Amino acid sequence: MTPDKQEILAKQIEEQYTLFSQRPEVPGYITENLSHGMRDYQTAAIENLIFTQQNPKADEHFNHLLFHMATGSGKTLILASSILYMFKEHGYQNFLFFVNTDGIVKKTIDNLTNEKSPKYLFRKEGIIIDNRRIEIVLVDIFPSTPAPNTIYLKVSTIQKLHLDLTEPRENSMTYQSLEEMDIVLLADEAHHINASTRKKGKMTVAEAEAKTWEKTIERLLALRNKNRLLEYTATVTLTDDNIFNKYRSKIVFQYDLKKFMKDGYSKNVMLLRATENDDVKMLHAVLLSQYRKYIAKEYGIDIKPIILFKSNKVDISKKANERLLQMIRSMTSDTLENLIKKGIETYQNEKNIWGKAFRYFKTLDSNKIVFDLKFDFTETTTPNMNDSSQTSLLSEGNASLLNTLEEANNPVRAIFAVAKLNEGWDVLNLYDIVRISEGSSDTKKATDSEAQLIGRGARYYPFLYKDKVEDKRRFDDYPSPLKAIETLHYHTINDSAYLKSLEKSLREAQITVKEAEAEPVVAKLKTNFKNHHIYKHGKIYINRLVPTSITDYDNLSKYQVSTNFEVPLEVAVEQKIDKSLLEGSVSTTKEYQWKPEKRFIRKALQRNPFFHFRNLKNYVPSINSIREFIEKDSFLGQLTIYFILPSGIELTDLSPIEKLNAVESFLKYAEKKIRNNYMKERGTPVFEGVAFSKLIDDYYLEINKVNRGVSDVSEIKEPRSMRGKDWFVYDKAIVNQLEDDMIDFVQSYVEELKETYKNVFLIRNERSIKIVEIDGVRGFMPDFLLYLQDDEVTYQVFLEPKGGHLIEKDRWKQNFLEELNKRDIVQVLSENDNVRLIGIKFYSNSSEQKAAFRDDFKEKLLEGR
Structure with missing residues (x-):
């Protein structure tokens, strides 16, 4: 992937994920070495960093990146994660942090090096990577011969850094000394160093000073091809053409204040x-x-x-x-x-x-x-x-x-x-x-x-x-x-x-910004509906949850882990053959089967903190020791690795390190599967009825006057009177624009539905009805239920309006809804066999998606009858 000239890098990366590129996984050594967990958007930010640095042309296209993230969104945690990633995966040991104020310098030193600080960003017990303790050492100059397992960190104001480099003194950092080592530059509040980019006319004294800082950073970055500049700021004036042109190919992740507040991470x-x-x-x-x-x-x-x-x-x-x-x-x-x-x-x-x-x-x-x-x-x-x-x-x-x-x-x-x-x-x-x-x-x-x-x-x-x-x-x-x-x-x-x-x-x-005056709005069930036999005697069907047990996880196959593992050619022989062989000149290969000796398995387990017993027991509760995990046939006792080797190379030609690497590759695969598939409670395909009156009642929302110029108008919830519409069970619908549009759609088919069904009711689900994916733990609350009855069958139809920006993220929900239509998968426990569950595709913004919803709606509820 090379940067597009018209849109910011972050959007290009998301498009790559959507089309054909696999989203990289944040390694365990990052998440396990932070003082607290990462939020979803922070994980996404590091995924994007990894994606760029895995690119073979990263030195050319992705040596300068910017994280554009809202104030309060945890940019410093991203910075700390970046340090761990660049150290472990790419071997960087020298990190140069700079900012424009002394106060932030002192705070950063505390955050990154003071284990006693309440805001220390790494785990209090110390940073452990590959079973080795990693030290972060504050320095004034980077050592010419760095010690192993050590991250060197220089923290400075941009003013002092510029002065030290332009007026070098004895025992201070110089451009010449930095020419001999790869460094990662970390720029906090990075918008302060863009004076020359931002300003093309006459400059003030302060702007002229900032211009020299910008040139200093550019010179540092250019010293070596391997150097990296990672910027972090909440302030990027993309409306300025000069700034936009500089940064559109560099903004690796964007999470603005508007989205930050909407997602609930602020007051x-x-x-x-x-x-x-x-x-x-x-x-x-x-x-x-x-x-x-x-x-x-x-x-x-x-x-x-x-x-x-x-x-x-x-x-x-x-x-x-x-x-x-x-x-x-x-x-x-x-x-x-x-x-x-x-x-x-x-x-x-x-x-x-x-x-x-x-x-x-x-x-x-x-x-x-x-x-x-x-x-x-x-x-x-x-x-x-x-x-x-x-x-x-x-x-x-x-x-x-x-x-x-x-x-x-x-x-x-x-x-x-x-x-x-x-x-x-x-x-x-x-x-x-x-x-x-x-x-x-x-x-x-x-x-x-x-x-x-x-x-x-x-x-x-x-x-x-x-x-x-x-x-x-x-x-x-x-x-x-x-x-x-x-x-x-x-x-x-x-x-x-x-x-x-x-x-x-x-x-x-x-x-x-909300006005202080909040308007409480109550949506009340209509009296006619409360007197209806459906409300008094009907049921809503939700699936049964069961706790997982030790026997649910007494075999690696329960985690979807296969102990027959094929090692890719490049991994198997990376030390034995020239890279050119991997680019098309290998004509014949042969498969070799290897059952790893316990010493290889034990060593590989020791090098991966996830498989340390205290942690592994949280995911594999059926084991009582690491020895049991290694020797038991249901776990690693039957592990078999298949090497695909080119002609001329035998299994005996592989070094112990290469064999160990193969076992570690298997463990990385197994770790991902174990993490993703272990659940404390799971949904079942068995749906049982709960009385209408227990789940459906009046509900309350506070509707605030908001700054509409800032808020996404389509997300603002407002009350809509539903009086005179006997098919809607509440006296009003408190909905956003997309939900309101979907109600209009249903209304346009109500008369046609009534010709087929004797009872037609649309129910707003305000956080009371939750279903959980079958054999999974992810749950969600469909926004609407369409309850239909004819002389023989009751139909419970799940409807979900979904903003276009959420469709890919929530695709699993639509897949789950469509699974409900398969009667051989779902079992409905009812007094008779006359209850059907129906899931309809998402209702969304675009005309194409609305057409798909309409076709699915008509086929399942009208034409297919």
């Missing part, structure tokens, strides 16, 4: 428009912060919500800090009760966060609230981060305090600052940003800065709830007080010109 963002003075605004923010803390505690969640009070001048910030502390010190139960009373009067008819918070405080002991406020908000816990010499919050003096705000031993509850929440501040438990004494500055520069602030503050804070820690929002579609700890509130002024400018900035930054 929700809401604007709170305020007209109160600063004193009241600050007290309200403090109470709202306490409300979050109290609510979380009621659910057994320990959380320390942070407030950022932002001003535009240092003296205003300091005075506000002093004023808040003074008000809290002098607070009594009477003053608090008066504040709550006024809050209730103001928001008594509101169902937003203010109404909920003030009504909640009304039920509590005011003396207890005052005591907690005075304990939680003191000089120590509300630091003022302003200093005349500081330009950002993450200065050297503040870095330690601000980068550990989530930690239990960090006392901070509120921060007063003028400087922006800048690159490198990875706070997760920031829940309120409050503007203090700021006028209605509606300049684009001002609101752009605020949009950036909101975007960085929206990072999600994972918390333990019901014995699980999730890294995604859980309560978007459910009424729960815990929405309060999944939402960032931006307390702003109520000025139309300012808000209009802010909305434009948010739109450009792709930040989805």
